Amino acid sequence: MSTSTVGLHDRASRLRRKRLGMATLMALRYAVIAVALAFTLVPLLWILSTSLKGPDQWQHDPPIWIPSPFTFDNFRQMWTDGGAAALLHSCVTVGVSTITATILGALASYSMSRFHTGGRNFASWVLSVKFLPPAAFIVPLLTWFQTLGLLDSYLGLILTYTTFNLPFAVWMLKGFFDEVPVELDDSALVDGCSRLGVIWRITLPVAAGGLVTTLLLTLIFNWGEYIFALVLTRSDMYTVPVRLSDYFSEATGLQWGPQAALALVAILPIIAIAIFIQRYLVRAMAFGAVKG
Amino acid sequence: MGEQVAGYETRSRARLLSLQRRRPWRRWLVQYLMVAPMALLLVGVTIYPLILAVRMSLLDWDATSIDHPFIGLANYQELLTQDSRFIADLLRTGVMGGAALAIEFVAGFALALLFLGPFPGKRILTTLLLIPMMVSPVVVGFTARMAFTTSYGFVTPVLQAILRRPISIDWLSDPNFAPAVIVLIDTWEWTPFVFLLLFAGLLALSHEPFEAARVDGATRWQTFVYITLPQMRYVILVVILIRSLDLIKLFDTIMLATRAGPGIATEMISPFIYDVAFQDFRFGYAAAASLILLVAIMAITSFVIRTLGRSVVG
Numbered sequence: 001m002s003t004s005t006v007g008l009h010d011r012a013s014r015l016r017r018k019r020l021g022m023a024t025l026m027a028l029r030y031a032v033i034a035v036a037l038a039f040t041l042v043p044l045l046w047i048l049s050t051s052l053k054g055p056d057q058w059q060h061d062p063p064i065w066i067p068s069p070f071t072f073d074n075f076r077q078m079w080t081d082g083g084a085a086a087l088l089h090s091c092v093t094v095g096v097s098t099i100t101a102t103i104l105g106a107l108a109s110y111s112m113s114r115f116h117t118g119g120r121n122f123a124s125w126v127l128s129v130k131f132l133p134p135a136a137f138i139v140p141l142l143t144w145f146q147t148l149g150l151l152d153s154y155l156g157l158i159l160t161y162t163t164f165n166l167p168f169a170v171w172m173l174k175g176f177f178d179e180v181p182v183e184l185d186d187s188a189l190v191d192g193c194s195r196l197g198v199i200w201r202i203t204l205p206v207a208a209g210g211l212v213t214t215l216l217l218t219l220i221f222n223w224g225e226y227i228f229a230l231v232l233t234r235s236d237m238y239t240v241p242v243r244l245s246d247y248f249s250e251a252t253g254l255q256w257g258p259q260a261a262l263a264l265v266a267i268l269p270i271i272a273i274a275i276f277i278q279r280y281l282v283r284a285m286a287f288g289a290v291k292g
Numbered sequence: 293m294g295e296q297v298a299g300y301e302t303r304s305r306a307r308l309l310s311l312q313r314r315r316p317w318r319r320w321l322v323q324y325l326m327v328a329p330m331a332l333l334l335v336g337v338t339i340y341p342l343i344l345a346v347r348m349s350l351l352d353w354d355a356t357s358i359d360h361p362f363i364g365l366a367n368y369q370e371l372l373t374q375d376s377r378f379i380a381d382l383l384r385t386g387v388m389g390g391a392a393l394a395i396e397f398v399a400g401f402a403l404a405l406l407f408l409g410p411f412p413g414k415r416i417l418t419t420l421l422l423i424p425m426m427v428s429p430v431v432v433g434f435t436a437r438m439a440f441t442t443s444y445g446f447v448t449p450v451l452q453a454i455l456r457r458p459i460s461i462d463w464l465s466d467p468n469f470a471p472a473v474i475v476l477i478d479t480w481e482w483t484p485f486v487f488l489l490l491f492a493g494l495l496a497l498s499h500e501p502f503e504a505a506r507v508d509g510a511t512r513w514q515t516f517v518y519i520t521l522p523q524m525r526y527v528i529l530v531v532i533l534i535r536s537l538d539l540i541k542l543f544d545t546i547m548l549a550t551r552a553g554p555g556i557a558t559e560m561i562s563p564f565i566y567d568v569a570f571q572d573f574r575f576g577y578a579a580a581a582s583l584i585l586l587v588a589i590m591a592i593t594s595f596v597i598r599t600l601g602r603s604v605v606g
Contacts, residue, residue, distance in 0.1 A: 032406055039480065111322075139569050261435055
């Protein structure tokens with residue numbers, strides 16, 4: 001009787017101690033996450049705040065966190081001051097090259113997935129292009145495009161963006177296509193479907209999630225691309241990142257409000273997309289090395 | 293019923309085979325036509341320019357002059373033996389990249405471990421913490437420039453409030469602090485990526501070894517060192533490889549935050565190539581530097597795979 005009471009008491013205190021340990025761990029966890037969260041969000045909130053401030057508050061000392069009064073003048077000025085053109089250029093270039101890269105990538109990766117075109121390691125070989133530094137290409141690409149008359153044109157930028165995103169699209173899509181059973185293709189072929197018909201009616205619908213993820217990630221990469229746009233376009237064809245960096249070399253001095261407004265417009269849609277495809281991110285970012 | 297299905301399958305299989313046997317050229321044509329556009333683009337926009345780069349690197353190609361005389365390997369020789377700026381930039385790329393990688397790895401791993409197990413608010417917190425890696429690098433660099441500018445950025449006042457003493461550091465124009473700022477903003481942007489990959493890796497680990505360790509009374513630290521780390525080898529290898537290759541080509545954030553300055557205090561290898569080509573107009577010289585960079589990248593890739601790969605296999 002007495003021994004069991006002692007045992008119970010003992011167990012209860014151990015449980016209490018364990019709970020205390022858990023509570024400490026929980027507190028520590030939230031403390032660390034709170035610091036990480038502040039570190040993450042404060043710069044983003046600063047962009048938002050600056051984009052809504054009047055000129056007298058952009059460079060105020062001490063810094064003003066909540067603009068008063070709120071103003072949308074920065075957005076208006078950014079829009080008329082090259083922002084609208086930059087957004088148009090970016091939308092056309094990024095839109096066309098993203099869709100092209102996904103379509104061409106789908107064709108190539110279907111061939112690689114079903115016919116093992118180029119051998120087993122072809123996909124890895126193609127992927128290695130993604131890891132080459134763009135800076136190493138700018139000089140030869142500039143002279144090559146100059147010869148072809150592709151500088152400062154939609155076509156030049158679209159060709160570049162399509163090519164440099166193809167490896168990623170192929171790698172992603174091949175992984176998704178490999179998971180679609182070959183038997184589906186075969187039965188459709190027996191029923192008289194053509195190859196393109198098989199891809200269009202069977203493979204793509206089955207791998208639709210993968211296709212959308214690939215498309216959106218390619219879009220994100222293209223949207224932020226800077227160095228090719230900087231080198232291959234001069235005066236007329238500037239994209240959003242180029243326009244954003246141009247603010248620093250303007251004679252009018254720092255225009256932080258409009259610049260922050262353009263930055264905000266540039267990142268908001270991307271963040272929305274990223275949240276939408278969050279559950280595919282692991283797999284996409286690790287190039288299939290980690291299954292998420 | 294079962295036999296009927298089997299019969300149908302055999303018959304359809306036979307029909308498929310006969311279809312393929314009757315028109316082998318057609319399958320071959322379809323197969324290669326589908327890869328052709330990609331192959332054409334890769335050859336035209338990546339491989340051919342690289343061949344051009346090899347040729348340019350052997351010429352004294354000044355963009356402002358008309359003729360480009362052949363000078364053999366003189367560009368390479370100058371880069372590797374006389375250009376102290378190039379050597380310094382290579383070193384700086386290694387040091388700044390290494391520092392960023394180390395911080396991102398430790399912070400990302402710590403966060404990943406903290407996120408194991410259920411707790412209230414986990415989903416929304418994960419989403420919020422992952423935002424930086426989706427922000428365009430140009431915007432990251434611009435924000436850093438706003439934040440660290442001495443008299444009206446927010447970093448100095450916030451630090452003063454936390455430390456309760458005046459700080460007079462000119463972050464972006466002090467050659468000692470500017471590189472640290474670049475490292476810090478890369479950490480801001482890419483720790484979420486490291487966290488995401490390591491977290492996914494942790495979730496995929498099998499439970500048995502952890503159960504066994506708990507039964508044997510292993511401490512948390514022992515469990516981490518002897519069970520978690522070895523099981524995570526492959527994921528760790530992938531994280532380190534992807535991040536190193538990204539850090540070597542760092543360009544956008546540097547150009548926006550510091551323009552590789554003050555002087556060349558934050559100049560890494562990509563800004564060097566850009567500057568040589570578009571400030572000095574020495575295209576041949578820049579092409580030679582590009583090719584050295586490409587060779588270095590391939591060497592590093594195979595080195596990382598071999599050294600870490602051995603521990604992955606062994």
